[in-house]
Amino acid sequence: MLKQLTPMLSSPKAVAGVGIVLFWILVATVGPFxxxxxxxxxxxxxxxxxxSRTHWLGTDDVGRDLLARVANGARRTLILSPLSVLxxxxxxxxLGLVGGYYGGVLDEAIMRLLDGLMAIPTVLLYIIIIASLGxxxxxxxxxxxxxxxxxxxxxxxxxxxxxxxxxxxxxAKLRGEGPLYIMFVEILPNARGPIIVDAMLRVxxxxxxxxxxxxxxxxxxxxxxxxxxxxxxxxxxIFSNPxxxxxxxxxxxxxxxxxxxxxxxxxxxxxxxxx
Amino acid sequence: xxxxxLRRGVSLLITMLIVSVAVFLLVEAAPxxxxxxxxxxxxxxxxxxxxxxxxxxxxxxxxxxxxxxxGSDWRAxxxxxxxxxxxxxxxxxxxxxxxxxxDGALRQWQMEDGTLYELELQEDGSTEKNAAGDVWSxxxxxxxVFWGVDTRNRAVLWQEGLIRESVAxxxxxxxxxxxxxxxxxxxxxxxxxxxxxxxVATNRPVGEVLGRRLANSAILASVSFVVVMPLxxxxxxxxxxxxxxxxxxxxxxxxxxxxxxxxxxxxIFLILVFAIWLQWLPGATVFLSSRAIFENPEMLVLPxxxxxxxxxxxxxxxxxxxMLEVLDAPYIRTAILKGTPYWKVIVKxxxxxxxxxxxxxxxxxxxxxxxxxxxxxxxxxxxxxxxYLLNSANVKDxxxxxxxxxxxxxxxxxxxxxxxxxxxxxxxxxxxx
Numbered sequence: 001m002l003k004q005l006t007p008m009l010s011s012p013k014a015v016a017g018v019g020i021v022l023f024w025i026l027v028a029t030v031g032p033f034x035x036x037x038x039x040x041x042x043x044x045x046x047x048x049x050x051x052s053r054t055h056w057l058g059t060d061d062v063g064r065d066l067l068a069r070v071a072n073g074a075r076r077t078l079i080l081s082p083l084s085v086l087x088x089x090x091x092x093x094x095l096g097l098v099g100g101y102y103g104g105v106l107d108e109a110i111m112r113l114l115d116g117l118m119a120i121p122t123v124l125l126y127i128i129i130i131a132s133l134g135x136x137x138x139x140x141x142x143x144x145x146x147x148x149x150x151x152x153x154x155x156x157x158x159x160x161x162x163x164x165x166x167x168x169x170x171x172a173k174l175r176g177e178g179p180l181y182i183m184f185v186e187i188l189p190n191a192r193g194p195i196i197v198d199a200m201l202r203v204x205x206x207x208x209x210x211x212x213x214x215x216x217x218x219x220x221x222x223x224x225x226x227x228x229x230x231x232x233x234x235x236x237x238i239f240s241n242p243x244x245x246x247x248x249x250x251x252x253x254x255x256x257x258x259x260x261x262x263x264x265x266x267x268x269x270x271x272x273x274x275x
Numbered sequence: 276x277x278x279x280x281l282r283r284g285v286s287l288l289i290t291m292l293i294v295s296v297a298v299f300l301l302v303e304a305a306p307x308x309x310x311x312x313x314x315x316x317x318x319x320x321x322x323x324x325x326x327x328x329x330x331x332x333x334x335x336x337x338x339x340x341x342x343x344x345x346g347s348d349w350r351a352x353x354x355x356x357x358x359x360x361x362x363x364x365x366x367x368x369x370x371x372x373x374x375x376x377x378d379g380a381l382r383q384w385q386m387e388d389g390t391l392y393e394l395e396l397q398e399d400g401s402t403e404k405n406a407a408g409d410v411w412s413x414x415x416x417x418x419x420v421f422w423g424v425d426t427r428n429r430a431v432l433w434q435e436g437l438i439r440e441s442v443a444x445x446x447x448x449x450x451x452x453x454x455x456x457x458x459x460x461x462x463x464x465x466x467x468x469x470x471x472x473x474x475v476a477t478n479r480p481v482g483e484v485l486g487r488r489l490a491n492s493a494i495l496a497s498v499s500f501v502v503v504m505p506l507x508x509x510x511x512x513x514x515x516x517x518x519x520x521x522x523x524x525x526x527x528x529x530x531x532x533x534x535x536x537x538x539x540x541x542x543i544f545l546i547l548v549f550a551i552w553l554q555w556l557p558g559a560t561v562f563l564s565s566r567a568i569f570e571n572p573e574m575l576v577l578p579x580x581x582x583x584x585x586x587x588x589x590x591x592x593x594x595x596x597x598m599l600e601v602l603d604a605p606y607i608r609t610a611i612l613k614g615t616p617y618w619k620v621i622v623k624x625x626x627x628x629x630x631x632x633x634x635x636x637x638x639x640x641x642x643x644x645x646x647x648x649x650x651x652x653x654x655x656x657x658x659x660x661x662x663y664l665l666n667s668a669n670v671k672d673x674x675x676x677x678x679x680x681x682x683x684x685x686x687x688x689x690x691x692x693x694x695x696x697x698x699x700x701x702x703x704x705x706x707x708x
Binding site: 112113115116117118119120121122123124127128129130131132133204208211212215216217218228231235238239242245246249250252253256257259260261264 | 286289290291293294297298301302303304531532534535536537538539540543544546547551642643645646647649650653654664665668669671676680683684687688691
C-alpha cells in the first residue's frame with residue numbers, strides 16, 4: 001500500500017490535497033483540546049466580533065468562539081461524512097453485486113428501482129427524507145447515504161459483470177463455493193480500485209451535502225456546531241459580521257477541494273505509472 | 276429510432292410512476308406533525324384525530340394516492356350519486372365544488388347543530404339556504420346517513436342528528452366548528468389534471484402558486500444556462516489546447532475550486548464580495564410584483580453568477596478532458612503533419628468531435644442543476660420552486676411538497692429523455708435497436 005502511495009508525492013496536486021485533508025483531521029482530533037475557548041460558552045460582552053487576540057477567528061451572534069466551533073464542527077463532519085459513505089457503500093455494493101452476479105429479473109428490478117431513485121434530484125431527495133423523518137444526525141447520515149446508493153450500486157454492478165467472467169470466479173464455482181462467498185470474497189476485493197476512488201470522492205461530496213443540509217436548516221439541530229448550520233445562523237447577521245459566515249464556508253470548501261485534489265492527483269499518477 | 280424513443284418513453288413513465296409512489300409515501304410518513312403544526316401544541320388528541328379525518332388522511336393509502344394523482348371527484352361522485360362540478364366564484368376568484376342534481380341545480384350542504392341545510396347556487400353567485408328534505412338513507416350500521424358536498428370543497432358523509440366538533444382552517448390558523456361529518460374526502464382534480472390539492476399552510480390551491488414559482492425558477496435557470504454554456508465550452512477548449520501551461524493550470528484549479536465549493540458557500544462568497552464589500556449589487560432578491568425580475572434585472576446577477584460558477588467548473592473539466600482525448604487522435608496528428616495551420620486543425624478538426632461529450636453531459640446534468648437551483652434560491656431568497664418546496668417542508672405542507680417534488684422530478688427526467696434523443700442524433704456511431 002505504502003509503495004503504491006509514494007508515486008503520489010510526485011503530483012503537487014495530490015500533495016496539496018493530502019496536506020489540506022490532514023490539516024482538518026488534525027484540527028478535528030486535537031483542536032478542541034488545545035484551544036483556549038469552549039465551543040458552547042457564550043461571551044455576552046463580545047458578540048459578532050471580528051478576529052481579535054482573544055478570539056482568533058472572532059465570535060458569533062451570541063459570543064461563542066468561532067475557532068472552537070469550526071474545530072468542533074470539523075470533528076462532527078469528519079465522523080458523519082465517512083459514516084454515511086460507509087452506509088451507502090454497504091447497501092450499494094450489496095445491490096450491485098447481487099444484480100450483476102445473478103442478472104435476469106432480479107437485476108432488472110434493482111436497476112429500475114435505482115433509476116427511480118436517481119431520477120429524484122439529490123437535494124430534493126434530502127429535503128423529502130428529512131421533512132418526513134425529522135432533522136437529526138442519524139437522519140442526515142441516512143439521507144446522504146440513500147442519495148449515494150444508486151451511483152455505487154451502478155459502479156459495482158458494472159465491475160461485477162466484468163469480473164464474473166474471469167477464470168478465478170469460474171475456479172471458485174468449480175470448487176463448489178456458494179454465491180455469497182464468490183460475490184464478497186472473489187469479486188468484491190478484485191473490484192476495489194475504482195470503488196475506493198469513488199468512495200473517496202463521495203466523502204467529499206458527503207461533506208458538501210451535510211453542509212448544504214445544515215445551511216437549508218435540515219441538518220443537525222442546534223446548538224451542535226455543524227459547518228452548514230453555522231453558516232445558516234450567521235447568514236442573518238452577514239452585514240454586521242461577515243467573518244462568522246466566512247470561516248465555516250471556507251472550511252467546507254477547502255475540505256472538499258482537498259479531497260478532490262487527492263483523487264485528481266491519484267488518477268493522474270496512476271495513468272502515468274500504470275496506464 | 277422510433278422504437279428506441281418509444282421504449283425509452285415507456286421506461287421513463289414507469290420510472291416516474293415509481294418515483295411518484297415513493298415521493299407520496301415518504302411525504303405521507305409524518306402527517307401527524309402537520310395536524311400539530313396547524314392546531315398548535317395544546318391540541319387535544321381527539322382534535323388531532325378529527326383534523327386528520329377532515330383532511331381525508333384516514334382514507335386507505337392507495338385511494339389517497341389515486342386521489343392525488345388523478346383526482347378524487349370521480350370517487351366522490353359515485354358515492355354522492357350526482358355529477359360534481361368545479362366552478363370559479365366570480366366574487367372571490369376561488370374554485371368551489373358543487374353537486375349537480377338531475378334538475379340541473381348546483382348544490383352544497385351544510386350541517387348546523389344536527390340539522391342539514393341545502394345551499395342552492397343562484398344566477399348571481401349567491402346561495403339560497405333551505406333545510407334539506409329527507410335525503411337520508413340507512414347504512415349497514417343502521418345509521419341514517421347522507422353523502423354530499425360541503426362548503427369547504429369536501430365530499431362529506433353526514434350522520435343525521437350527529438353534533439361533532441370539527442376544525443376549520445384559515446390561513447395557517449384553526450377554529451372550531453360543529454358539523455356532523457363522519458367521513459371526509461377532499462375534492463381535487465389530481466396532479467395529472469393540474470390540481471394537486473390545497474395547501475394546508477395557505478388554504479389555497481397549490482397549483483396557483485406552483486405555476487408562478489416555476490416560471491420564476493425557469494427564468495433563473497435559463498438565463499444561467501445561456502451565460503454558462505459558451506463560457507464553459509470556451510474555457511474548456513482553451514485549457515485543453517494549452518495543456519500543462521499556466522493558463523491550463525489556472526483554469527483547471529479554478530474549475531476544481533468552483534465545483535468543489537458548496538453552492539451556498541459560493542453564493543455567500545459572492546454576496547460578501549459584491550454586495551457587502553464592494554456594494555455593487557443587491558445581495559437578495561425582493562419581489563414586490565410578479566414583474567419584478569424585468570423591472571430590476573440586477574437582482575438576478577448574483578444568483579445567475581452563482582449558478583454559473585456551479586456549472587462552469589464541471590463543464591470546463593469535461594470539455595478539457597474531451598479536447599485532450601481528441602487532440603491525441605491520429606487524425607489530428609495527420610492534419611498537423613499535412614501542414615494545416617494549427618488554429619485550423621483546432622477549429623475544423625478537433626472542435627466538432629470534442630464538443631460531443633460536454634453537450635450530452637450538460638443535458639444529463641440537469642438533476643444537479645435543479646438541486647443547485649434549490650440552494651441558490653435559498654441563499655438569495657429567490658421566490659422560485661426551490662424556496663417554495665423548502666418552506667413547505669418546514670411547515671410539513673404535504674400537498675405542496677408532493678406537488679413541488681413531482682414537478683421537479685418530471686422536469687429532471689423529461690430533460691434527460693430529450694438529452695438521450697439528441698445524443699442519438701449527434702453521435703451517428705450509436706445505434707439503438
